[in-house]
Amino acid sequence: MSSDFDRRSFLKSAAIIGAGSIVPGKMTAMAQNTNSEKRSGGAIPRRKLGKTGIEVSALGMGGYHLGSAKTQKDAVEMVARAIDAGITFFDNAWDYHDGQSEEYLGSALKGKRQQVVVMTKVCTHGRDKNVAMQQLEQSLRRLQTDHLDVWQIHEVIYDNDPDLIFRPDGAIEALTLAKQQGKVRAVGFTGHKDPRIHLAMLAHNFPFDTIQMPLNCLDATFRSFEQHVLPEAQKRGIAVLGMKSMGGSGEIVTHGATRPDEALRYAMSLPVATTISGMESMEVLEQNIGIASGFQPMAANEMQSLRDQVKYWAADGRFERFKTTKMYDGAEGRKQHEYPPTSELPA
Template sequence: MAGSGAIPTRPFGKTGVKVSALGLGGHHLGAAKDEQTAVEIVHRALDGGITFFDCCWEYNRGKSEGWLGKGLKGARDKAFLMTKVCTHGRDASLAMQMLEQSLRRLQTDHLDLWQIHGVSFPNDPDLFIRPGGAAEALEKAKKDGKVRFTGFTGHKDPDIHLAMLKTGFAFDAVQMPLNPFDANFHSFEQKVLPVLNQRGIAPIGMKPIGGHGEPVQKGVFTAQELLGYAMSLPVAVTLSGVSEPEILEQNLKVAQGFTPLSQEEMQKLRERAKPYAGDGQFELYKVSIKFDNPEARIAHEFPLDPKQVEVQQMIHSTQNTGRPYPQVTDSPGA
């Protein structure tokens, strides 16, 4: 599975572009101990052969985009840069405001991929495709040359992904959680991945290690096993979040010279995950609101989880404690 050498590249759907099989997830980048560490992580990722960089308008209240932009400064041409728009059912005009903010934070004049962030509710596909919905923003951004490709993401329900595909919008990419637990529970691997490959839409895998690594912390799998499983699936790229240089080095060791697992090895990992998969305990992003971004819940007028990362950031940003805390200063609001 692991070896030395370059990270393999793979076709990005039918776009004609190739990307590294391992990508750098953007949420965890904003959890690095400081800006310098985050910038160093981005530089090391580039040097290690990673070309795909993930981010999102709302990650860490804008801090993730800001730090990623600083890390890619002077090296933009080496990166396939993706970020996500956080309308969560709201209209195209808001999406275009968010795009301009993302471009400013990322210090670039265009994105390689712009995706709808976190489709989570059954009416999200209808809200996306309606007149004046975010679909119009994706089309305009592409026409204006500010975005090369478009897609959507989500980690709640594979049926919502299928409903998004049924809107008829010409998506270039789709992002979803893929790991051995998913193979056994509300499975994106079983339901969505085959459809994407049939249509030539680039599949992007995320949460290979469960979001925050709980399966590793509890000794169920090693990080190397989980990352190897996800990268062995028929996807364009697997995203893994990194907040510490040591984690990046661990990931690079798996990805450099990577050889996919055999079908027999993959099935053994699925079987090992099966006893833990039935209640979603290692996929809380499917069964709880722990991973729901507050922007999505506010847009749908749902209550927030006070323990969720961005909710805590929102709370702290309003407290006059004298402690610095990242804030979005140009937010168009909820």
């Protein structure tokens, strides 16, 4: 979905980064136990992707926002800049901008595919294994590659999604088959609605390699993935991919709950393999590179202080609208679950 906030306001808030001091501190106890980081000078740290043997940058580039770039040329230039800065993890999904996001990324990675980790998502939304495998082939063509490093089931956000995914001939069988065929190296799932649904997926005890979820300083005290799903993923050795560090469309920052550097540092300080951030312009990309380069994790007391600071805004989910409304739910999923498209909803 398109952003619903004033980007200039976002960038104005970002300017505070230069004036804000980053307080060095030891990593939180949770992060100390799980994050093994490699770095060189002021470079963006790299971390292990769980048990996969894959190494990824601690900051990842979001695929939806890449597809929002003004032109394909802009997208190609942004990907080149991201790689030069040390970003190696690139997110995407079969349905982002009706395939345009995958096409942009595929063009941008010509001659650079071996330097990066490519993840995209299958958007069956209840449909069977055959549909999933067809979507995989389409994604591979758009991305101009013969394999994916990570393939995830997209937007597991409806209460009956786990049952539909794990039914006989369901999408979960496609994950197993694609891995057996060597078309994907690692598999997982993603969602942004409710930690209960993530836990219902994990209850099937499928050997997921990755799991993607919203992780930010507000989430810690409202319908919290950090409190309920993150520990379970750690226990199982599943690599966690964080997203929506600033609220999905930057609401946490643009409404004044916190600064961009605080928001992104908090998310990156959690025990995650990477934090995926939407960056549809060079300005936002440079902002996030500046925060991630030479990254130092927040100390436990800093993290708690930030949670306390934003507790009022966290209480009703007003800036985590992906949890409390349907405005962030993708068109393909809405269609398969027979919800009206956004265009038919009242203003």
